[in-house]
Amino acid sequence: MNPLSATLSRVKPSPTIAVTTKAAEMRRAGHDVIGLGAGEPDFDTPENIRAAGIRAIEEGKTRYTPPDGIPELKEAICAKFKRDNGLDYVPAQVSVGTGGKQILYNALMATLNPGDEVIIPAPYWVSYPDMVLLAGGEPVVVPAGIETGFKLSAEALEAAITPRTRWFIFNSPSNPTGAGYTWDELKALTDVLMRHPHVWVMTDDMYEHLAYDDFKFCTPAQVEPGLYDRTLTCNGVSKAYAMTGWRIGYAAGPEVLIGGMRKIQSQSTSNPCTISQWAAIEALNGPQDFIAENNKVFVRRRDLVVEMLNAIEGVTCPVPEGAFYVYPSIAGLIGRTSEGGTRIDSDEAFATALLEETGVAVVFGAAFGLSPAFRVSYATSDAALKEACTRIQRFCAAMT
Numbered sequence: 121m122n123p124l125s126a127t128l129s130r131v132k133p134s135p136t137i138a139v140t141t142k143a144a145e146m147r148r149a150g151h152d153v154i155g156l157g158a159g160e161p162d163f164d165t166p167e168n169i170r171a172a173g174i175r176a177i178e179e180g181k182t183r184y185t186p187p188d189g190i191p192e193l194k195e196a197i198c199a200k201f202k203r204d205n206g207l208d209y210v211p212a213q214v215s216v217g218t219g220g221k222q223i224l225y226n227a228l229m230a231t232l233n234p235g236d237e238v239i240i241p242a243p244y245w246v247s248y249p250d251m252v253l254l255a256g257g258e259p260v261v262v263p264a265g266i267e268t269g270f271k272l273s274a275e276a277l278e279a280a281i282t283p284r285t286r287w288f289i290f291n292s293p294s295n296p297t298g299a300g301y302t303w304d305e306l307k308a309l310t311d312v313l314m315r316h317p318h319v320w321v322m323t324d325d326m327y328e329h330l331a332y333d334d335f336k337f338c339t340p341a342q343v344e345p346g347l348y349d350r351t352l353t354c355n356g357v358s359k360a361y362a363m364t365g366w367r368i369g370y371a372a373g374p375e376v377l378i379g380g381m382r383k384i385q386s387q388s389t390s391n392p393c394t395i396s397q398w399a400a401i402e403a404l405n406g407p408q409d410f411i412a413e414n415n416k417v418f419v420r421r422r423d424l425v426v427e428m429l430n431a432i433e434g435v436t437c438p439v440p441e442g443a444f445y446v447y448p449s450i451a452g453l454i455g456r457t458s459e460g461g462t463r464i465d466s467d468e469a470f471a472t473a474l475l476e477e478t479g480v481a482v483v484f485g486a487a488f489g490l491s492p493a494f495r496v497s498y499a500t501s502d503a504a505l506k507e508a509c510t511r512i513q514r515f516c517a518a519m520t
């Protein structure tokens with residue numbers, strides 16, 4: 121008998137974790153592997169934040185907390201939303217979870233009934249469709265390809281909405297493309313949503329602070345205050361503060377929804393790690409200047425990678441507005457054969473052959489719902505990026 125649930129059979133394991141695991145196995149077997157798959161900054165958590173965590177331990181702040189966060193952290197989150205986004209929230213409208221991932225999952229679990237639809241623009245962060253499936257809903261994937269800068273058009277959003285639509289998931293700057301919506305581009309989407317009062321907005325602002333050049337981040341409830349009462353504004357400390365392992369994410373929105381999310385959390389993880397909550401207060405209230413410093417490094421790496429990838433015949437790599445990913449199209453390589461004899465008939469075949477023949481690990485586009493492409497995370501050293509891109513150039517040049 122299969123011991124696993126029917127719900128679980130609807131879900132696939134995270135493909136990004138699968139790539140990282142395969143790369144690690146090859147490394148252990150002695151291969152020279154460069155991993156461009158990981159979705160986390162290579163910087164250490166800033167010293168003041170680490171010190172706040174240590175202080176919390178030494179002061180005995182090591183016990184259970186309220187399920188969705190300590191009041192001091194909720195205050196810091198309200199201050200952050202006011203300061204950065206011009207949004208007014210009170211602590212009762214705030215939920216803190218074990219990473220942004222748990223926040224999004226709680227919200228979907230708290231709201232979806234069987235058959236409810238969730239609109240997800242593609243390419244998407246790998247977890248959205250599977251979280252929707254786990255929560256009993258139906259992902260409605262809407263392509264937003266390279267020709268529109270990986271941004272969903274108002275017409276495509278309008279066409280995807282049905283009476284069963286429960287949520288629209290929005291992510292800018294995006295994982296996997298780095299694409300960021302301008303105010304006007306987002307306003308075009310919020311105008312559509314204003315005509316459909318039954319659709320709620322789940323905005324995943326995880327990469328808010330990783331915004332480059334003159335791109336200005338904005339979020340739906342800020343662009344259209346009329347959506348405030350049906351928007352869950354999600355964020356976290358993982359990416360901007362190099363705190364992926366501390367596992368703190370948060371959201372603000374209508375109290376009834378926050379209450380539902382609290383109920384789920386109280387029956388699952390009880391509360392996010394106490395020590396990490398105290399460190400997150402320091403992240404949000406402490407100095408923010410290192411973010412601009414880190415961003416200078418990210419811009420340099422982005423430009424390096426974009427230039428080297430665009431030099432490859434058959435590859436097109438747009439310049440993203442934020443995050444630490446690029447998402448080059450390999451439409452011009454489909455149908456060719458690698459030096460090692462693999463026919464490149466899909467982006468999965470491309471990524472597999474690239475890893476096996478050159479030791480460069482990237483994630484194939486099908487994992488993000490839009491092919492043929494691959495995702496590069498440039499959150500690694502300049503030297504590693506240069507070497508990896510040189511290997512990709514050689515790999516592509518040797519194809520026939």
Ligand SMILES: Cc1ncc(COP(=O)(O)O)c(C=O)c1O
Pocket residue numbers: 159218219220221222245291294295324326356357358364367368369
């Ligand atoms: C778009 C997006 N949302 C949410 C998350 C989850 O972040 P966390 O590590 O805080 O759970 C990630 C992490 O990769 C992400 O890329």
